[in-house]
Amino acid sequence: MLKQQAIPFTLIISLALSAPVFARGGHGMGMDSDFMAKFIAQYDSNQDGTVTTEEIQAARAAEFQQADINANGILELQELQADMESKQAEHQATRFAQIDTDGNGQLSVAEFQDSYPRTDTGIATTLFGLADQDKNGALSLEEFTALRSPEGHVWHHFAQLDSDGDGVISAAEYSAAKMDNRGPGGMGGHGGF
Numbered sequence: 710m711l712k713q714q715a716i717p718f719t720l721i722i723s724l725a726l727s728a729p730v731f732a733r734g735g736h737g738m739g740m741d742s743d744f745m746a747k748f749i750a751q752y753d754s755n756q757d758g759t760v761t762t763e764e765i766q767a768a769r770a771a772e773f774q775q776a777d778i779n780a781n782g783i784l785e786l787q788e789l790q791a792d793m794e795s796k797q798a799e800h801q802a803t804r805f806a807q808i809d810t811d812g813n814g815q816l817s818v819a820e821f822q823d824s825y826p827r828t829d830t831g832i833a834t835t836l837f838g839l840a841d842q843d844k845n846g847a848l849s850l851e852e853f854t855a856l857r858s859p860e861g862h863v864w865h866h867f868a869q870l871d872s873d874g875d876g877v878i879s880a881a882e883y884s885a886a887k888m889d890n891r892g893p894g895g896m897g898g899h900g901g902f
């Protein structure tokens with residue numbers, strides 16, 4: 710009797726796991742090379758220029774362990790919150806360091822504007838003014854991080870609506886923004902703050 714030999718499921722898994730999923734210089738499914746480089750740097754634990762599923766899983770497991778503060782093998786809501794907050798803070802600090810091109814620990818208006826697309830310089834200027842809470846003409850990391858707070862989202866919204874940058878939103882500006890398909894709800898897509 711001829712019985713079809715079933716391939717053990719575990720074998721399929723291990724074959725799938727050993728295949729490199731991302732390789733340096735490969736065409737990354739529409740992802741930009743900067744993203745790819747960071748991705749590989751983050752997960753390529755054996756430094757061979759390729760990232761395997763195993764490496765990703767190992768990194769995920771390590772991240773889980775790190776987030777599981779009381780080490781009980783599960784993530785409680787508070788642990789997840791703390792983890793997300795620390796990742797967010799880390800992300801903001803990294804972004805701040807990138808924008809702070811002279812490395813003096815403060816963002817000047819010019820540095821902040823440079824981080825924006827050229828077309829959004831006006832928005833960046835308005836946003837800078839709103840975020841600079843102590844009005845010293847520079848953004849500290851703390852002021853910069855506040856751009857990500859609920860209040861900061863309102864600032865983004867305001868800066869986008871106030872297209873002439875005079876610090877108030879006229880009826881014309883308001884309705885123009887409504888007509889624009891980016892719309893007032895379209896915040897968040899600019900400059901990556």
Ligand SMILES: [Ca+2]
Nearest residue numbers: 781783784785
């Ligand atoms: Ca836990």
Ligand SMILES: [Ca+2]
Nearest residue numbers: 809813815816
């Ligand atoms: Ca600076």
Ligand SMILES: [Ca+2]
Nearest residue numbers: 841845847848
């Ligand atoms: Ca300031």
Ligand SMILES: [Ca+2]
Nearest residue numbers: 871873875877
């Ligand atoms: Ca205005």
